[in-house]
Amino acid sequence: MKNRIKITLLLVGIMFIATMTGTARAAPQKTHALPAEIKIGGVFPITARPDAGPDRRDGFLIAVAEINAQTGTDRILPEGVTLVSNVQDDLNTAAGGTAAAETLLAWGADIVLGSSGSSVSAAMASALTPTKVVQISYASSSPSLSDRTLYPYFMRTCASDADQGLAIAELVKAFGWTKGAVIHTSDSYGTGLIEIFKDAYTGTILTDQSFEAGATDVSAQVQSLKDTNPEFILGNFIDEDAKTVMKKANDLDMLDLVWITTDGWSTQATITDAKVKEAMDLSIGTNPAPAEGTGMSDFNDTWFDPVWNYLETPANSQSTGTPFNSYAPFSYDTVYVAAKGLAAAGTTDGDALLTALYAVTHEGATGNIKFNELGEVIGRYDYVQLRDDTYFKFGEYAIPSGATSAIGVLDDASEFELVNGSIWSIANNVATFVRWDPVDTAPGFELLAAALAIGILVITVKKRRK
Template identity: 30%
Template sequence: TSSSQILKKGWAFLHLLLVVSVTQAEELVCRRRGDPENPQLSKDGDIVLGGIFSFHSSWKDRQDTYMDKPLPLQCTSLNFRGFQYAQAMLFAIAEINNSTHILPGISLGYKIYDVCGSIARGVTVALASATGNEMVFVPSDVPCTRPVNVQALLGVTSSSPCMAISTVIGPFHIPLISHFATCACLSDKTKYPSFLRTIPSDYYQSRALAQLVKYFGWTWVGAIRTNDDYGNNGMAIFTDTAQQLGICLEYSVSVFRTDPPEKIQKTVDIIKASTSKVIVAFLSHMDMDVLIHELSRHNLTGYQWVGTEGWIFDFQTAAMDRHHILDGAIGLSIPKAHVSGMREFILDVKPLSSSSNELFTEFWETLFSCKLKNSKSSAENQTECTGHEDVTGVQNSFTDMSLMPIFYNVYKGVYAVAHALHNILSCNKTCNSNVQLDPLTILQHIRNIWFTTKEGDEVYFNENGDPAAKYEIINWQPTENGIVDFVAVGLHDASLPADKQLYLQKKFLVWTQNSNQVPLSVCSEKCQPGTRKVLQKGKPVCCYDCLRCAEGEISNITDSITCVRCDPEFWSNERRDACVKKEAEFLSYEEIMGALLTAASLFGTCMTAVVAFIFFRYRQTPIVRANNSELSFLLLFSLTLCFLCSLTFMGRPSEWSCMLRHTAFGITFVLCISCVLGKTIVVLMAFRATLPGSDVMKWFGPAQQKLSVLGFTLIQVIICILWLTISPPFPFKNFKEFKEKIILECALGSAVGFWAVLGYIGLLAMLCFILAFLARKLPDNFNEAKFITFSMLIFCAVWITFIPAYVSSPGKFSVAVEIFAILASSFGLLICIFIPKCYIILLKPEKNTKKSMMGKGAPKSF
């Protein structure tokens, strides 16, 4: 179709109600095209309001051949709710007409139409109410236009009809105020500029439903919606919000009351096959009734239903649930309301009988299941009724006032229009009836009104034409007589901060199958602290496995998606739900290994002291004097320091202990080896001095021996000073050696300094070993080089073995290896050099003589 044709068709659609005919005397006649639409209820007034309600819920199917003009829609299934809504509108109009405070001197009339639940009929009657059916004669030079017949439209219970009607009447700026159309899409003022409502938008209800589901920990739910704008848009918002809150839908299906039985059965099969135990039902009460009927046939109980205001507080739906499928249902409803006099007015059906005899007859016969005299009803086997029966004695949906909050919404809509008219007409004591009413002006004033009803509720509209969003949380609680009681157990106020919007009294809740325990509906059980969630491949995010956190990682909340690594000084406990401080490990005196090494060190010190005492006691004996007693005492002193320096390696490392242990070890061992080296040189020089003409001993006398020991030791002192100055050892926490422990050790600082100290000790030890080895064949009686050789052999073996053992030993064992090396080498020197002499001094005194020392013996091989 070309753009010009589209424009022509659009223009024809907007002017579908008006046609121009040329009659006699060049007079124009404006009349409505098509069959006239007459209101079911009407009353004249200075200002007329329109009403659109469904007095019937369906219509008879027909097969149009398009050969003849289609017959008017034939409505069926009387709907008492439509009558209640109409009565609420009439009650508000009656109050305003009797009031001296609002629209004084102005009477309101009404024209109320029946749409039978048909969207097409809703559009038709909306246009009819705006233009009327009367023919208007106008001069030839005047355009064929007429003023709007009604100043505002009220009613339309569902969202889809509202969308269609608003699209058509929007360009004319005729206000449409709905009491029950909740689709969030109607808040779009670019599409529906003249639409307003007295019930909150589903944008808030859908989000509130998602928060309610999250509150009870239901993360795995099913969803059923009405297959129209109300259900589809509402469920779309719920789904988006649910995903943000971590809720997953196992299934999402749509139903409609006119669906074939096979489709309804398929929905039931989906519910039966599901694993979720919570069903979110975004349904109108008529669709819910159809679904309940099918669920009852299969006796599908045990599901927790979460509902919207469309059915959650509908007495008719509760009455149909004879198998108690919906017991324990919870959902959102419009807050309870009480309007004085409204219940009595609704039950007074006189306006119905005075306005529409045909409609009243059908209503009365259906209400009392009887047949009036002169009735055209085809029903048989019914009792005859007079038309004066007592309505209050009937128990059905018409006398049920559970929908009073919705009736109150109709009431507030009428008053919103009245207050806008009051402001436009500048009403004080009387209204200025000469003001020309314009739909756009009325619409603008309605958008800006702010008033308080006689019940104390504030009424206003936001920029989208929506009221404030506030809901009661309703719980279906069965009573002893089998009737469901709608109990308010909480509130949801969207105007409050997010963390305060939902308020619930959990102790008053009753759940499905009359249980007091909150139902569980999850795809996977909660992951306890100490575990993390891992998604199952190909499944929603709510389906997961729980994996235990790795060593050194924890999770201390339920359903954690990650495990957090502990700080270096902490480690995970056995349950992996808390970080505990790592055990600090170091070689201490209290543990067995430390105690044994300490005992060995003290034993070596005592043993050295005993040897020193023996040597001091027998210092004048030949064997002591012949072996350079001054160097012997200095060697014993240095050995004492070697034994004691091992103690500095034990205990908690500190800055001073780290510097002391290595330097004390290096200096004392060099002092010790220097003394041994001095004794070895003395032995060699002594035998060389016996050669004829040799004066070598004058170059290595006692003073030179002391200076050599001092010189050798001074070199080590200088190395240690440089080490401590440039990069000294320091206490270090080793986190890498053991995951669950902290190894407290001394870092070397400068590795070059450490190996320089050890290297210098090794150099002296090797030099001493070589010299002692060269002197091994000297006569035994004068020769202690053999014992020095043995001691140096042990010393070098110990320290050569020490290097790989030290490098490979973990934690405190490396310190133990170093202490063991110190003690082993010290005991080797002490035992090899001094024990043989102590044996002679104590046990072989006959050999401790000058003659024995001066005796010549044949050299023995080593």
């Protein structure tokens, strides 16, 4: 009897242990150290740049909502983990960037995305770096931000202007121009690309003009450009500063000079003013190349889905049907990159997250995103020309298949017209001058016409005397 009781108790014990073991195995195991709510901050120039900031903010908010709604195998973050967003307006100033970063730190941000302006992002980095909060910009392109000693926790999903400066140098080389002028804002964004271009350009820079971002009077600088009579003028600034420069250029009748634009003002937002549009017509320059594949078209479909209209105050691109700002897709993709990095790291620890982000790859609206050793992507640019109110592509700067570095390649064209009435042919990546069209646009034509008129008058007077 005692033996039976012992056996029974033993069996009950074994069953209890087995039951408990099975229960333990069935319980979900947390394999990460992520909080249930990851605090992600977004910083944008909302009020200072109403034609750009709201779109970039909305790209950020759409991505946050999409990632939180993911289920099953499509889900990036672990079950039970969501992104909680906090949007800050940086006023497009360094001081505003610092204030935004400090506000997000006080909130307890785990990661911060932004901002647009390079000087703004640099100011943010100064506040975020001591606490090892990772920062990813979607639009700041100054080469100075590539310094890993100064900005160890800064990354960006846009390319450095070091790439764009080289792209423009190749464009100028293709046209054979040997004398040019430059004008730019005096901040890190404005000067960074210009310095790269000047180092790569083999011709002569006749004058280098600069002004503070947001300046309302650039008369002296623009007059200096005109006085040098350059073959081209390269400008580097954002759209609002571009409007100030080009209005003055129009006032000074500089409509026959070749202007080269950069991605900061090769935008629809720049040509909303009639005088600016007139001065910029047939200008040439660079713009970030659109993504290859379906990423951008998918983003376009998502963007104009009425479900997102509630995001805008006041209504901007989505509800009006106008084209979105070119960096809205970059902001959108940056959230996905951040989410993949967080999921891979399994923690919000800054060092671990930084390491995980370097290994992230993402095929998104802006193409394939993979960081190099500087925490940035290799730039791909289209060469574009403004014709009336549309930017037309006429070449690209990219890495050819099988190559390791980018080159500029122009599309062949039998006739390519520039603003001064000059007609060029483009073949084998070389632009060759063909003719002036019409002839009265040729340099010195007015003087020649005046001389001919005087000559005819003199002959007429002599005949009458006879």
